[in-house]
Amino acid sequence: MTPGTLGGTFLSVSEQELLGALRRGDEQAFITLVETHGASMLGLARVYVRDRAVAEEVVQEAWLGVLRGIQRFEGRSSLRTWLLRIVANLARTRAVREARSIPFSALAGAELEGEGPSVPPERFRGPQDRWAGHWATPPEPWNRPEHELLSAETRAQIVVAIDALPERQRRVITLRDVEGCSAAEVCNVLELSETNQRVLLHRARTKVRQALDDYLTTSEHQQSP
Amino acid sequence: MEALKFLRPGRVAPFTGVTWPPPGQWLTSAAPPELCRAGVHALLPDGLATWTTEELWRVELDGARELAPGIMVAPRGRLLGRVEAWNDQTAREFARACAEHVRDHASGRAAEYAADAAAAAAAAVAGDSAARVGYIAAHAAEAMTPGGFAAERRWQSRWLADRLGLPGKSGPPS
Amino acid sequence: MSVPELTCKELVEVVTDYLEARMPAEQRLLFEEHLAFCDWCQSYLQQMRATIHLTGTLREDDLTPEARDGLLEVFRDWRHR
DSSP states (O other): OOOOOOOOTTSOHHHHHHHHHHHTTOHHHHHHHHHHHHHHHHHHHHHHOOOHHHHHHHHHHHHHHHHHHTTTOOSSSOHHHHHHHHHHHHHHHHHHHHTOSOOGGGGTTTTTSSOOOSSOGGGBOOTTSTTTTSBSSOOOOOOOOHHHHTSHHHHHHHHHHHHTSOHHHHHHHIIIIISOOOHHHHHHHHTOOHHHHHHHHHHHHHHHHHHHHHHHTSGGGOOOO | OEEEEEEBTTTBOTTTOOBOOSTTSEEEOSSOTTSTTOSEEEEOGGGGGGGOOSEEEEEEEESOEEEETTEEEESEEEEEEEOTTOSHHHHHHHHHHHHHHTTTTOOTHHHHHHHHHHHHHHHOOSHHHHHHHHHHHHHHHHHHSTTHHHHHHHHHHHHHHHHHTOOOOOOOOO | OOSOOOOHHHHHHHHHHHHTTOSOHHHHHHHHHHHHHOHHHHHHHHHHHHHHHHHHTTOOOOOOHHHHHHHHHHHHHHHTO
16 A cells, blocks of 8 residues: 655654654654653543543554554644544544443534523623623632642542533533643534634633632631641 | 833733843744734823833834724834833822812712722722722713713823823823 | 723623634723723633633643553554554
8 A cells, every 4th residue: 555645734744754654663653652642632532431441442442543544644634633533533432332421413502502601690780880790799819829729629629610511511621721732623623613612612611710719719628828 | 113011010911921021122922913912012102091000111112003092012022111100109199180080070970980989099009900090080081971981091191191201192181 | 881891791701712812803902901900800810811720730641551551562463464
């Protein structure tokens, strides 16, 4: 089989070299790829299948798909996007089979409509007030030292909040803010328009912020300095 | 061209959190100034009142264009020096001046805004709290006359320019 | 209201557009003009930034040794096909 030319503009020189080496069966090239992208691929798989062991199986399947497809890959998308799409397709299929998440098609549209404003309207002054639309009960500053914000307890609140999100919001915030994927990558992998992705991200972040705020501004969680 | 910029203590930009280099060194924005988040922003004297924070600096802009009345954007800029006359005390003077300017001839809703302005001026301690007084006072002016908000902002900016000894556009005193 | 401005209520709806640098220039000016005097919205924006930062610390970086070994096996099988 004639290898596809790796001439696409989405690949850096080092990526082209890496893929070339991989095609020749270079084990170190494979290890480098895994070390670079493996964590993100696992993170993406876990967006669909929560169980870590199942997610690792999905990732393993994905790498097999990568190796089988490596001769045909031409670099028309970035390497990372290609890897993530392979994972996403497998993870979706597996998730439906595992019946641990809602089938993707059932979510269409449901999470973009029907949600009200980000912050409850009663937090702001009403339309007859001379300061209509301004904060009535403003946010309290968190004023916590960094080590407290980074503590396991605080981060656990975030995990719980993300877990409780509607499915598509959870996927977007996990890929964007937990895994650090770009907006373009997430749109590509989750097949969302840029605007929809941003709406979902906004709603997810708003809820997570609120959860953190609830936790950090309750007096019993405040530690003495 | 020369312009002005408000920064937080330690030469920190108020919105991006970027620390400006010491005076003389250029700060270059990564992306073209047309994009909404990029470019170095600075003020002309007639835009001063909207943005007050703790430190006021003279800046030099390279390749500036006007984004809005009194607001310039450029691909790069450098600080020239502090406007020492702007400090917590002048900020409190500014706050009082804003509140007093709308105190008279105010009735109904305008009087409520004017009272808010007076209260905010009494509580203002520094450049960042003074900003709120100007905003409230401008709303008092708008409640008195449609279009009063913008006119009041211009008056506030002129007051600042005069008080700080900055060159500014001349206009009729009010 | 005849004064063009963003209220706090409007601001919290567009804060993600601002942080994503996807806000039209005119709206960005209004956004920042509001922040210039509104401490409360400054707090809200700062909290949003802190939330994003903290969420980013949840990322698990490493594959387990077992997972890594499993992948190497996959690779060696493929190579010797």
